[in-house]
Amino acid sequence: MDMSVLYRQVIMEHYKRPFNKGLVSDKDYLLIHMNNPSCGDQLDLQIKVENGKIIDIKHEGTGCSICCSSASVASQTLINQTFDDANKIINEFYELVKGLPFDEKILKGDVLAYQGVSQFPARIKCATLAWKALETGVKKYQEGNDK
Numbered sequence: 001m002d003m004s005v006l007y008r009q010v011i012m013e014h015y016k017r018p019f020n021k022g023l024v025s026d027k028d029y030l031l032i033h034m035n036n037p038s039c040g041d042q043l044d045l046q047i048k049v050e051n052g053k054i055i056d057i058k059h060e061g062t063g064c065s066i067c068c069s070s071a072s073v074a075s076q077t078l079i080n081q082t083f084d085d086a087n088k089i090i091n092e093f094y095e096l097v098k099g100l101p102f103d104e105k106i107l108k109g110d111v112l113a114y115q116g117v118s119q120f121p122a123r124i125k126c127a128t129l130a131w132k133a134l135e136t137g138v139k140k141y142q143e144g145n146d147k
């Protein structure tokens with residue numbers, strides 16, 4: 001089977017039926033807003049952490065299929081990860097979307113669908129928007145600036 005067809009199906013599936021979509025009004029969540037002017041993507045992402053671990057992620061936004069599906073995949077991939085593991089996964093994802101070698105022990109499953117994005121440099125920012133939001137959120141907690 002042509003991998004690019006499979007990858008496109010994974011992306012469209014997350015776009016149509018996203019995981020963890022919809023924000024919550026709960027002060028225990030940190031809200032991060034991101035936008036990608038080059039494509040018009042807008043994303044609000046919330047994270048809830050406990051003891052150095054991401055225990056929940058919510059997202060809501062408008063944008064292209066790459067951006068919205070990637071927020072779903074990022075939430076699915078990073079819930080229940082410690083900050084250290086989340087940072088490792090996020091950095092490997094940046095390598096993957098750029099078409100660079102990545103650690104196959106760290107990146108598994110639906111995230112692999114974004115390998116094809118490296119062929120469309122303009123879309124790399126779409127694919128990484130949610131991951132940048134999560135990186136920002138984790139950094140805020142790590143620096144002790146939460147709330």
Ligand code: ZN
Nearest residue numbers: 039064067126
């Ligand atoms: Zn986009």
